[in-house]
Amino acid sequence: MATRSLWRTRGKLAVAAAALLTGGATATVATSEDPATALKLCTAVPVRLYRNTVTAASIAFDYEYSLWGLSEGSVEKAKVKHEVHLRSARKLQELCFKNGGIYIKLGQHLGQLEYLVPEEYVQTMRESMLNKCPVSSYDQVCEVFKKELGETPDKIFEEFDPVPIASASLAQVHVARTLDGQKVAVKVQHTHMTDTATADRATVEVLVNTLHGVFPSFDYRWLIDEIRESLPKELDFLVEAKNSEKCLENFRKLSPHIAEYVYAPKVSQVFAEMMFRHGFVHCDPHAANLIVRPLPSGKRTILGKRKPQLVLLDHGLYKELDFTTRFNYASLWKALIFSDANAIKENSVKLGAGEDLYALFAAILTMKPWNRIIDPSVDHLVIKGNDSERAERQMYASQFFPQISELLRRLPRVILLMLKTNDCLRSVNSCLLQGSSVETFFIIGKVSSEAVVEAKKLQRKSLLSRLDVLLEEILLEVRLLGMQIALWLLHLRRALTG
16 A cells, blocks of 8 residues: 555656646747747756656655665665665666756766765766766757857868767767868767756756755755856856866966966866965866876976876866955865864864864865864875775765755855865776875875965065964975875885885
């Protein structure tokens, strides 16, 4: 009886959701200046909402039915829960691919939320969302060209490869040659994005609001505001071009010590410089948007190896940090690196975490429990990437889910995007190093500390206050030297012990 009731509820939810949005379809088409586009929108929204509702109800039913009557903490329940997690993750994966567009972007981000969702979801999304994005046909590419430029690619370029070299959630890239002989990469938006971006936004909004109504602790309504603001910018390639130019100009002006790496500053240091010095941050640095290649100039290290160059792709999603936010965020990371509990609390509160959730905020940023965060050892923030650490993170994620939801609700949106950037970089770091390295945190500590000192220099006007900053700068150099020596000793100990 309970099973039939659940299935009936699922069916009612799906039909009601589709009917709700279909009801306004006729009015929308009738009042729209572009009836053809409006008709596509009114057709897409109910279909997507129906898929969302059926998938959500199916997942909810699977958890309820499969785990019914199993003892908490038993081996059997753990085994069944793992199987349900896997099934549910694959259902979400299928939903993302069917809907496409921002659903794929949401799936990509889900694959980086180790502190919030079960490991089965993380792994499923990571394995598929970055390298299996849909591809638009050449006919669809021509359709976009005609709509935007009035001509097909063969009329605009001397050469245009109809087969894309890469495809992402919102667009794909083709190799072409201009009429003056220059080889270029041409980014072409998927045709369906123009028609379905509004539909995707509407269905996500309905889904999030509905889930919050049913489960009040699931409050992700801030996600709606973020999508509403960021999606139009990501779909405007003129904005992306300006972001790319500004990003490179910032490195030339504000980070001249790595100005040689104009298109590809050094790995790890890039985003520290952006966040703590530039205040203009690339907020979508997942593995598919980062390429490491040998430095084109051919320069080599003292060991004879060619120096690396990091190529940043996809400049559609950037966020600007005002002076105060940038200063507080840099101060927080400085405090995290040097295990300064009082400064961690002070700057977490300033950034919006509150007196009650500052420790949780620090834990999400570092993926470490509080006792490790304030541990003074040089490698206290290093993520080993082993099963024990992953199990511990999953336990904390489950135990503190309501608090995590509340923290994400109260943090300013700009900090939420810094968390997203942090998640992306941690995921890339994990793939490269199977965890993280002490050197990564040394770089973060150095850049964040220097950014704090630079900001204080701008604020202090009197001679006495400037002397205070000078003293702080000297002490900082001593601390960084001590940290560097500790790193060398740590490497030496590891080398001697095998």
